[in-house]
Amino acid sequence: MTYPFQLIPMATLKENGVAANSWKIHEHLGTHTDAPNHFIENQKSLDQIALEDLIVPVVVIDISDKASKNRDAELTVDDIKTFESQYGKIPDHSCVMMYSGWEAHLKDPMFVGLDSQQVKHYPGFSSAAIQFLLTQRSIAGIGVDDLSIDPGIDEKYTGHKMLFAAGKWAVECVANLSNIPKTGATIIVGAPKVGKATGGFSRIIAVW
Amino acid sequence: MTYPFQLIPMATLKENGVAANSWKIHEHLGTHTDAPNHFIENQKSLDQIALEDLIVPVVVIDISDKASKNRDAELTVDDIKTFESQYGKIPDHSCVMMYSGWEAHLKDPMFVGLDSQQVKHYPGFSSAAIQFLLTQRSIAGIGVDDLSIDPGIDEKYTGHKMLFAAGKWAVECVANLSNIPKTGATIIVGAPKVGKATGGFSRIIAVW
Numbered sequence A, B: 001m002t003y004p005f006q007l008i009p010m011a012t013l014k015e016n017g018v019a020a021n022s023w024k025i026h027e028h029l030g031t032h033t034d035a036p037n038h039f040i041e042n043q044k045s046l047d048q049i050a051l052e053d054l055i056v057p058v059v060v061i062d063i064s065d066k067a068s069k070n071r072d073a074e075l076t077v078d079d080i081k082t083f084e085s086q087y088g089k090i091p092d093h094s095c096v097m098m099y100s101g102w103e104a105h106l107k108d109p110m111f112v113g114l115d116s117q118q119v120k121h122y123p124g125f126s127s128a129a130i131q132f133l134l135t136q137r138s139i140a141g142i143g144v145d146d147l148s149i150d151p152g153i154d155e156k157y158t159g160h161k162m163l164f165a166a167g168k169w170a171v172e173c174v175a176n177l178s179n180i181p182k183t184g185a186t187i188i189v190g191a192p193k194v195g196k197a198t199g200g201f202s203r204i205i206a207v208w
């Protein structure tokens, strides 16, 4: 159903005196934001996410150690509690990022990790962890350095549905999470303001 | 050569349990950034603009009064000097925005202003003003609330070429410039990091 990004020349400096390209694109390509209407009827579309929910504190929970040993690794409630014991409570109205190390696999088959049954294998948030963040903490959204906030083996997208039912956003395929502070930075999610969109590629910037 | 934005459903909640859309798009649609390679051979593409050049001070020079009387109005060197006498010198490494009031015409033919000879009519920076900014001030880029940094009547895109030869960027079709301070704000240009792109739609945010 999806397809790769394509850049198709429309005009070139040599022939037209101006260069410009067409893009063949869909809403869930590359580093992108998921809006709540991606899985939930009548929920917010990308343009309806409030700007104040897109510039928020960010924390990074690193599960790359266990993920390097298990491609189905999950970010669990225990991982959140261990993080908090070291870095303090997750700030209100923040974005919680999972760093799994998966960005290193971007260009190899392990990024999707399809097995012989066409089941995907990559790390994600456990649904209990998402439930915990939604009910015991105050978050604006969550993010991951791989393809999806749910682990690849969850073909029901449980976490997506819980998160979006609560009106929160997700960011996926986020790069450079190992280069920002674990806590204390602010993230700016440059989600394009496109009506009806269920998502869209986004320039995501951390400042600290 | 150009075409309007189209959002084409790929999947719907009712039929597929997930909603997602395809976008038919080109690099110079809606609120977008122009990269120097749009008009100049071997200049920077969109992904090559340094992040530190995309988060910069912003000033807004309001020429809406004269533009309301003359759709070919230009932002001139005198307008810059008048602005500076009131708000102080344009800060180094900043983005200079022209506010012409044209955003109000977004949905009527006046936005492009084609005459019977197919010549366009809308306000823009004079090429002398761009030259002044490039040589007498230090800028990161410039922007406008209408279609192009050059006035519609300039079919040679003189200002584009001068600006891009100097490796600076432009932002076009920028909304809400009348709602931010004339000076003192910081702009975050969320230009998508797409290789070879000559531009691309961008979430542009001012904070102050």
Ligand SMILES: [Mn+2]
Pocket (backbone or CB within 6 Å): A027, A028, A032, A033, A034, A172, A199
């Ligand atoms: Mn997605």
Ligand SMILES: [Mn+2]
Pocket (backbone or CB within 6 Å): B027, B028, B032, B033, B034, B172, B199
């Ligand atoms: Mn353009």
